[in-house]
Amino acid sequence: MPTTTEITDPADPRIAAYRDVRERDLVGRDGHFIAEGEVVLRHLVQSPRHKPLSLLIDQRRIDGLADLLAQLAPDVPVYTAGQSVLDAITGFHIHRGILAHGMREAPRGAPALLGSLGSRALVVALMGISNHDNMGGIFRNAAAFGADAILLDSGCCDPFYRKAIRVSVGTALTVPFAQLAAGEDIVDVLATAGFTVIALSPGGETELSSLQRPDRVAMLLGTEGPGLPTPVMARTRTVRISMAAGVDSLNVATTSGIVLHALTRTT
Amino acid sequence: MPTTTEITDPADPRIAAYRDVRERDLVGRDGHFIAEGEVVLRHLVQSPRHKPLSLLIDQRRIDGLADLLAQLAPDVPVYTAGQSVLDAITGFHIHRGILAHGMREAPRGAPALLGSLGSRALVVALMGISNHDNMGGIFRNAAAFGADAILLDSGCCDPFYRKAIRVSVGTALTVPFAQLAAGEDIVDVLATAGFTVIALSPGGETELSSLQRPDRVAMLLGTEGPGLPTPVMARTRTVRISMAAGVDSLNVATTSGIVLHALTRTT
Numbered sequence: 001m002p003t004t005t006e007i008t009d010p011a012d013p014r015i016a017a018y019r020d021v022r023e024r025d026l027v028g029r030d031g032h033f034i035a036e037g038e039v040v041l042r043h044l045v046q047s048p049r050h051k052p053l054s055l056l057i058d059q060r061r062i063d064g065l066a067d068l069l070a071q072l073a074p075d076v077p078v079y080t081a082g083q084s085v086l087d088a089i090t091g092f093h094i095h096r097g098i099l100a101h102g103m104r105e106a107p108r109g110a111p112a113l114l115g116s117l118g119s120r121a122l123v124v125a126l127m128g129i130s131n132h133d134n135m136g137g138i139f140r141n142a143a144a145f146g147a148d149a150i151l152l153d154s155g156c157c158d159p160f161y162r163k164a165i166r167v168s169v170g171t172a173l174t175v176p177f178a179q180l181a182a183g184e185d186i187v188d189v190l191a192t193a194g195f196t197v198i199a200l201s202p203g204g205e206t207e208l209s210s211l212q213r214p215d216r217v218a219m220l221l222g223t224e225g226p227g228l229p230t231p232v233m234a235r236t237r238t239v240r241i242s243m244a245a246g247v248d249s250l251n252v253a254t255t256s257g258i259v260l261h262a263l264t265r266t267t
Numbered sequence: 268m269p270t271t272t273e274i275t276d277p278a279d280p281r282i283a284a285y286r287d288v289r290e291r292d293l294v295g296r297d298g299h300f301i302a303e304g305e306v307v308l309r310h311l312v313q314s315p316r317h318k319p320l321s322l323l324i325d326q327r328r329i330d331g332l333a334d335l336l337a338q339l340a341p342d343v344p345v346y347t348a349g350q351s352v353l354d355a356i357t358g359f360h361i362h363r364g365i366l367a368h369g370m371r372e373a374p375r376g377a378p379a380l381l382g383s384l385g386s387r388a389l390v391v392a393l394m395g396i397s398n399h400d401n402m403g404g405i406f407r408n409a410a411a412f413g414a415d416a417i418l419l420d421s422g423c424c425d426p427f428y429r430k431a432i433r434v435s436v437g438t439a440l441t442v443p444f445a446q447l448a449a450g451e452d453i454v455d456v457l458a459t460a461g462f463t464v465i466a467l468s469p470g471g472e473t474e475l476s477s478l479q480r481p482d483r484v485a486m487l488l489g490t491e492g493p494g495l496p497t498p499v500m501a502r503t504r505t506v507r508i509s510m511a512a513g514v515d516s517l518n519v520a521t522t523s524g525i526v527l528h529a530l531t532r533t534t
Contacts, residue, residue: 257521
C-alpha cells in the first residue's frame with residue numbers, strides 16, 4: 001500500500017489541479033487532464049502513453065483500491081479526503097470518490113498515426129463532433145469493435161475532457177487518435193494515407209448492409225442536424241443506414257456502433 | 268396566431284406546473300409531464316394520444332413557431348416570458364426556450380398492446396433500465412428502425428421524464444409502450460403473446476449476424492454491468508454481439524441500435 005496524504009483543507013495548494021474541475025476543464029489545459037472512476041484510473045495506471053501526476057481519493061475507497069495503487073509509480077502522490085472535503089475541492093458531488101490528475105503524451109500527427117497502421121485497418125474519422133457525450137460514446141464503440149485509430153478534424157472537442165473520458169469508460173486513454181489543425185482537409189489526409197473514405201449520410205448511395213469493406217477504410221461521421229458538408233461527401237463513397245419513414249437521423253455515437261458492427265462483421 | 272399571455276412574475280400561479288421542474292420531475296406526477304424543445308412540442312401537438320395542457324415559451328421564439336401554434340387547440344393557454352423569468356421559473360437555464368406541460372393518455376396494459384400487433388412484429392423489451400439518457404436513446408432507436416412497441420418491466424424508469432423525452436427527440440410520445448407491474452414476468456408476458464424472446468448478452472449462444480429473425484420477436488435488454496439475470500436468460504434465445512478482446516460491453520442504447528439494425532436488415 002503506498003503512502004497516502006490526507007487533505008483536510010479544500011484550499012490546500014497540493015490539490016490545486018482538482019479545484020473547481022467543472023469550470024476549469026473547459027479552458028486550456030496544456031496536456032493535463034482530470035479523470036474519474038475506478039475503471040478509468042485503471043486504464044491510466046496501466047497506460048504506456050499517459051501518466052498519472054497525482055490521485056485524489058475518498059478515504060473510504062482506499063482499501064478497495066490496494067491492488068491498483070500498488071501498480072502506481074512510487075513518486076505519484078495519493079491524496080485522500082472525506083466526501084465533504086472532496087466535494088468542496090471539486091465544486092460538485094464526486095459520486096465515485098476517485099479522481100486522477102494526468103498528463104497526456106504529446107499528440108501524434110495524423111500522417112504518423114495513419115502510417116503506423118497495417119494494410120488492413122479501420123479508422124473512425126470525425127468532423128465537428130463537439131458534444132462530449134457523443135465523443136466518449138464513439139471512443140467506447142471504437143474500442144469495443146477494435147477500430148485501429150480515431151482521426152478528429154479541428155472542429156471536434158477534446159476527448160480528454162473529463163466527461164468524454166468518463167463516457168468512454170476510459171477508452172479515450174487507450175484508443176490511438178490524432179487531431180488535425182484548422183485548415184487541414186480530413187478527406188485529403190486519409191486519401192494520402194491510402195484510406196478509402198466511407199461517409200455516413202441519410203441520403204447515401206449504398207446501404208450499409210450491402211457495403212463491401214475496403215481493406216484500409218475510414219468511416220467519416222459528422223454532426224447530427226447539418227451532417228457532413230456536400231463538398232466533403234462528393235469526394236467520398238456515401239453510405240446510408242435505412243430507417244423508418246419520417247425519422248430524421250440516429251444519434252452519432254449510435255451510428256458509429258452500427259457501422260463498426262457492420263464493418264467488422266464482414267471481416 | 269393564438270392569443271398569448273405574458274408572465275412577468277416567476278411566482279405566477281398559472282405557470283406553477285413549470286416551477287422547479289428539475290426537482291419536481293422526479294416525484295409522482297399522475298400522468299402529467301414536462302417536455303421541451305421544438306421537435307418535441309411538434310410531436311405533442313400532433314399526438315393522437317397525449318394532450319398539451321399549456322405552453323411556456325421564450326417570447327423571442329413565438330414568431331418562429333406560428334405554424335405550430337396555429338395547430339394548437341384554442342383552449343390551450345400559451346404563456347410567454349423573457350429568458351430571465353423563464354430561468355427563474357424552472358430553476359435552470361432553458362436553452363431552447365420552449366416548454367410544454369402535457370397529460371399522457373392512460374397507460375395501456377401489456378396484453379392489449381402486444382395483442383394489437385400484427386403477425387410480424389418487433390418489440391423492444393427492457394429490464395431495469397433506470398438511466399433516462401439510455402431510455403431516451405432506446406426510444407429514439409426504436410422509432411428510427413420502426414419497432415412496433417416497447418415493453419418495460421417495473422424496474423425501468425419513466426420514459427415521460429423530461430430528460431428521457433428530450434434524448435428520445437420526442438419519440439417517447441410516439442412509440443407505443445407499456446410497463447409491467449412489480450412481480451409480472453416479462454418473458455412470460457411476451458411468450459403468452461406469441462413472441463420469441465431474444466436476450467442480448469456478451470456470452471450469448473448465437474452471434475447477432477447469423478440470427479434468423481422470427482416473425483414475432485422481442486429483443487430483451489438489461490442494464491450494463493449486471494446484465495440480465497441468469498434465470499431470465501435460461502428461458503430465452505441468447506444472442507451476442509462479437510467485440511474486441513478485453514472490452515466489457517456496449518452502452519445499452521447503442522446495443523439496441525445495433526440489434527434493431529440487424530433485425531430490420533434481414534427483413
